[in-house]
Amino acid sequence: MRPIGQSAGLKLLDEFVSEGRAQFTSAEAAVRLGRSAAATGNLLARLVRDGLLDRVRRGHYAIRQLGTLGTTAAAENVLLSVAAGFRDVRHRVAYRTALDQLDLLAHPSRSIQVALAKPTRSETLSGRRLTVVQEPETALEVGARKQDGVFISDLERSLLDAAARPELVGGIAVLAEALGAASSKGVDADKLTKYARVLSWGPAFRRIGSLADTLHIAGLAGHLEPLTKPNSDIDLEPGHKASSYRDAKWWVRWDQSPSELQNVVHQ
Numbered sequence: 143m144r145p146i147g148q149s150a151g152l153k154l155l156d157e158f159v160s161e162g163r164a165q166f167t168s169a170e171a172a173v174r175l176g177r178s179a180a181a182t183g184n185l186l187a188r189l190v191r192d193g194l195l196d197r198v199r200r201g202h203y204a205i206r207q208l209g210t211l212g213t214t215a216a217a218e219n220v221l222l223s224v225a226a227g228f229r230d231v232r233h234r235v236a237y238r239t240a241l242d243q244l245d246l247l248a249h250p251s252r253s254i255q256v257a258l259a260k261p262t263r264s265e266t267l268s269g270r271r272l273t274v275v276q277e278p279e280t281a282l283e284v285g286a287r288k289q290d291g292v293f294i295s296d297l298e299r300s301l302l303d304a305a306a307r308p309e310l311v312g313g314i315a316v317l318a319e320a321l322g323a324a325s326s327k328g329v330d331a332d333k334l335t336k337y338a339r340v341l342s343w344g345p346a347f348r349r350i351g352s353l354a355d356t357l358h359i360a361g362l363a364g365h366l367e368p369l370t371k372p373n374s375d376i377d378l379e380p381g382h383k384a385s386s387y388r389d390a391k392w393w394v395r396w397d398q399s400p401s402e403l404q405n406v407v408h409q
Contacts, residue, residue: 150175151185155194155205164291165226168201198226199264220254223268225291232259232279234286235294237303238311244300244327246320255310257282275310285337297324298334305346314349314379315406321350321359322407331365344369345376352378352394356387357407368392 154174158166172182186203189195196204204226220243224235234257235243242251253271259279266272285299295303304311304320311317321329338347347369354362372393377383382397389396396403 151189151194155189158205163205164222165198165202165204165229168203171203196223196226196268198223198268199266202226204268220251220270221290221292221294223254223270224256227264227267228256228258229291231262232282233257233293234277234282235292236275236300237273237295237307238316240295240300241304241311241316241320243294244297244324246300246323246327247316248319273310275307281341284340285333297327297329298337301329301334301350302337302341302343302346305349306343308349308379309381314353315403317349318353318357318403318406321353321362322357325360325362329361331362334362335366335369339369348372348376348392348394349378352389352392352396353403355391356389356396356400357404359407 154171157174158164168179168182168186171186172179175182175185177185186195186197190197190203194206196206198204204222220239221235224233234240235255236257237255238247238251239253239255241247253273254267255273255275256267257275257277259277259282261276262272262274264272264274285296285302286293287296288294301317301320301324304317308314308317311320334350335347338344347366350362351366351368353359354366355364357363368391375388375393375395377385378394378396384397385395386399387396388394
């Protein structure tokens with residue numbers, strides 16, 4: 143079969159760009175070109191080698207934005223990668239990736255963390271390690287806002303995610319850092335409480351409340367109350383049993399002194 147010429151590939155990209163499309167699938171490209179899946183795949187592979195496309199995951203591509211100062215390809219743009227890989231799938235950019243995108247972390251996230259209703263076999267996205275957290279569809283939508291064609295956790299949902307699964311964001315010190323940064327971004331205590339009730343995430347909410355009150359985090363300290371009266375202790379960081387401090391209101395056991403985390407919040 144005669145290979146598709148490079149000019150046809152450039153014309154294809156021009157068409158997508160003129161329509162405001164930054165991502166497409168190999169199936170969509172085959173329909174546009176009127177050629178077989180194999181011939182289309184060969185053309186797309188050449189466009190990737192030439193630096194005109196990024197292969198985000200199997201059958202999903204993102205167009206490199208060329209000729210404009212400061213633009214990036216999918217390999218450097220997390221949201222573009224997710225848009226290309228999951229635009230037809232219910233999703234939410236979450237956990238450490240969301241904290242990073244919201245500018246709550248001093249150190250950028252190296253991997254991409256996405257919440258999905260169904261599992262995926264993909265292990266990478268634009269060359270980065272992909273971590274998928276499976277959630278019910280009802281939970282997937284709580285605190286999700288649309289940005290650049292993808293759904294991403296808003297400020298309050300991001301904090302709750304981190305408190306529910308500290309191990310996914312790098313530990314409780316990362317949550318403390320994010321809470322400190324969120325205090326200057328207008329974190330909404332009422333919205334945080336509402337999300338915690340909808341998700342039934344009492345323990346995660348207690349961790350945030352304990353950190354906020356103990357570390358005097360502006361906007362949250364003194365503005366949160368337990369969803370129900372605690373009747374047993376929980377660990378600030380699950381799996382870390384040694385307790386050096388326990389707060390009286392939230393019944394949360396800390397495995398490090400408040401002064402250690404205070405330094406993280408105000409560094």
